Amino acid sequence: MSNTIDFFSAMEVSASGLSAQRTRMNVAASNLANAQTTRGADGGPYKRRDVVLSAANAPSAEGTTFAGSVKTVEVQQISQDTAPPRLEYDPGHPDANAQGYVAYPNINPVEEMVDMITASRAYEAGITTMSTAVNMAERALGIGK
């Protein structure tokens, strides 16, 4: 196409980061909400979810001398944690096994909270980057006024 890129590319890149961080936030919230879920989709206890991110080349940078260095981010998959469940002795629980142990999801609330905080901070950084792009575009529009 052209050998340059416009401001919308910068905003597209920032938007990909924002949506990735929002996904992380949703997954952390889902893990927290299901910390005590003993009946997940597959019958067993809920399995902790993890977001797998990967960098991708922004299509708008094709044809430039620096193509391949403009990177967006995408959620490659939401994987399930394979860690074994946490066993707790509670013979009265309907999901207790023959020995009286209940299998709870292996979720550490502190870990999830830390994940949420880092996602939130990264989201804020993305917002800052996007408003910088908007600010620069406004600067350009102000030329000659």
Place this chain on the structure above:
Amino acid sequence: MSVKFSTIDSLQAAMTFHRERHTVLAGNIANLDTPGFKPLDLQRTTPAEGTQLAVTEDGHIATTAASSGVVTSFSDGGQLQGADGNAVELERELSKIDANRTRYATASELVSRRVALLRYAAGDGT
């Protein structure tokens, strides 16, 4: 381009470069949590000696290197690296973004002044 617009031309090249660099830096921020990601940056190389017109007389006008520089990317690996191989340092990237924004603002301000000057001249000094 004629003499009058050569300044604007090189400023425009600078603005384009800073806009492109912002996009690359925004990519670093977007990949703050991508495992194994190394931050990238853009640089503008000035053309090699000999590709510019020589200035041998006082009346000659120097061609601006700025308008013909080649933009290339390079890996700007931060010193810190997390357990997942990600080497993006948030503060470093944000300060680069801010410095880049300021340079862009400076260039656009200079274009504005230049245009105002031309307008003043074209308007017969009124």
